[in-house]
Amino acid sequence: MFIEIETNSAVPIYLQLAQSIIEGVAKGELKPGDSLPSVRAFAADLGMNMHTVNKAYHYLEEKEFIQIVQKKGVFIHENGVRLASPSDRDRLKKELRPIVAEALCLQLSNEDLEQLVRDLILKIKEGE
């Protein structure tokens, strides 16, 4: 699994890491039950701090994408690939709203937006 971290990005690196893992699940590269590296190993691999990886893991645990098992390790949550719950949908809506508003100002039509989403899905699934 290839993970690129942009140090200069405005997006915190723990979030970039979490999003990379989510993309891994999205493209099927990571499947429910799969184990993730230990916080120490991952940190060494990515050149970041153990606590930063830990932060990404807990962020993902709260969203129920991974499961942290005490003293054993971290795994893709059995329910990681699931049908969106109402709270899942609410979360997506809140995140999506400002982007849609901006798209309206930029006069993107429904078709434009759909095309944009399709492009992204392809990029995510094919990797970049």
Place this chain on the structure above:
Amino acid sequence: MFIEIETNSAVPIYLQLAQSIIEGVAKGELKPGDSLPSVRAFAADLGMNMHTVNKAYHYLEEKEFIQIVQKKGVFIHENGVRLASPSDRDRLKKELRPIVAEALCLQLSNEDLEQLVRDLILKIKEGE
């Protein structure tokens, strides 16, 4: 124009304000050339600091949604409602990507996503 600011939100209030203004433009309540309140008046109205409103204004100026005219005031940019430029599209894509990845994990189909976007457009245009 009704603006709600959630103090307890993880989203900084200057960003909430900026997004509210973008929504105002999106729904046509604010039109190119319209003037916005002075930083002082807006701050007093919203119960926040002058510098915080100023920060929101500069955030919007960088995105070319408003125009700040020295010693005169702030106005919706003449080019505020425009056809998306390539850099506009790139910006939208970057913001959209992690959300689309999450949606894939939550097994949302293209139709689900389109429906979600349609709902949001309605809510934004009708106001909440």
Place this chain on the structure above:
DNA sequence: CCTTTGTTCTACTAATAATAGAACAGTCTT
């Protein structure tokens, strides 16, 4: 027994968010 696991603790630096008040140089109205 020893390594590995995530956890917890303290500590520190840097950046961001938010507030506060004052002063400045122009614009605009009266």
Place this chain on the structure above:
DNA sequence: AAGACTGTTCTATTATTAGTAGAACAAAGG
């Protein structure tokens, strides 16, 4: 000409977040 108003700039302070660092802990597992 006076006075109110504009965004800007300056210094200051507080709180939170991001990130790093190192040590210690308890339990799982070979």
